[in-house]
Amino acid sequence: MTTNYIGIGRVTGPVYELPAGPLTTSVLGNYTVFDRTSGQNFANSDDLYLLLSGFPYRNTPSSNPNHRDTLSGRNGGRGAGVQ
Amino acid sequence: MSLYAELGYVYMRSKYSFPQALSLSLTATDALNPFRTGVTPGFVGRPVRIFFDTADIADPSVFEERETIRGVLGVKGKLFEKWEWSLDGSYDYNHTYTSSNNTVNLLPSLLGAGFTGTDAVTGQPQVPAPQTTRRAVYPVLAITASSPSRPPTRTNIGTATVTPAP
Numbered sequence: 001m002t003t004n005y006i007g008i009g010r011v012t013g014p015v016y017e018l019p020a021g022p023l024t025t026s027v028l029g030n031y032t033v034f035d036r037t038s039g040q041n042f043a044n045s046d047d048l049y050l051l052l053s054g055f056p057y058r059n060t061p062s063s064n065p066n067h068r069d070t071l072s073g074r075n076g077g078r079g080a081g082v083q
Numbered sequence: 084m085s086l087y088a089e090l091g092y093v094y095m096r097s098k099y100s101f102p103q104a105l106s107l108s109l110t111a112t113d114a115l116n117p118f119r120t121g122v123t124p125g126f127v128g129r130p131v132r133i134f135f136d137t138a139d140i141a142d143p144s145v146f147e148e149r150e151t152i153r154g155v156l157g158v159k160g161k162l163f164e165k166w167e168w169s170l171d172g173s174y175d176y177n178h179t180y181t182s183s184n185n186t187v188n189l190l191p192s193l194l195g196a197g198f199t200g201t202d203a204v205t206g207q208p209q210v211p212a213p214q215t216t217r218r219a220v221y222p223v224l225a226i227t228a229s230s231p232s233r234p235p236t237r238t239n240i241g242t243a244t245v246t247p248a249p
Contacts (some may be wrong), residue, residue, distance in 0.1 A: 003177075005174055007170075012168045051193065051220065052217070053202065053209035077120065
């Protein structure tokens with residue numbers, strides 16, 4: 001099971017006027033909360049395992065929770081095409 | 084200023100089964116070995132490996148279910164004359180469930196040597212039941228080949244292949 005909460009804020013605008021058009025920049029902030037839980041469970045017959053090993057079935061379930069908070073920022077520029 | 088939203092839902096479910104290749108290695112003196120030592124007077128015997136299909140046990144199967152929910156909610160607007168801003172939040176949820184069932188997987192161990200390791204809880208050596216007891220649970224080569232008049236009720240030895248063991 002995985003859940004993601006992502007918040008993104010962005011401001012975009014021109015910073016320089018080129019002959020072909022405006023050079024645009026964008027500033028972005030990103031906050032992500034990530035959660036993941038995975039696991040396995042097993043079942044088998046005790047009767048069968050007693051025949052095979054002399055012992056009942058030994059289950060070995062597993063669980064692997066994972067949590068991550070990420071705060072990141074980015075800046076990018078873009079030149080406009082010929083208008 | 085404007086508001087935008089997006090919502091998505093995906094659901095996938097699958098179920099399938101598949102045949103599993105099973106084999107049993109028999110020593111030259113194994114009572115199940117059709118080429119065993121002394122099967123006819125003076126025959127030396129040789130180890131064989133038998134490939135078989137269990138016609139009366141269901142094939143291994145897998146059930147899988149996946150679910151995804153995704154939502155986005157955002158707002159955007161103008162900033163000064165030529166600048167724009169946006170703020171959005173998204174949420175997504177994925178859930179995958181897989182269940183597999185394999186009834187025949189331990190059959191070669193049941194008919195062969197059993198388990199010979201140590202018990203995970205007690206640390207004591209594993210001691211399988213006598214081979215004759217285990218083989219009585221599923222007499223693998225004892226019963227019927229398939230035929231039009233008598234469908235297979237036990238191991239389908241009609242599809243068994245006997246090859247010399249390496």
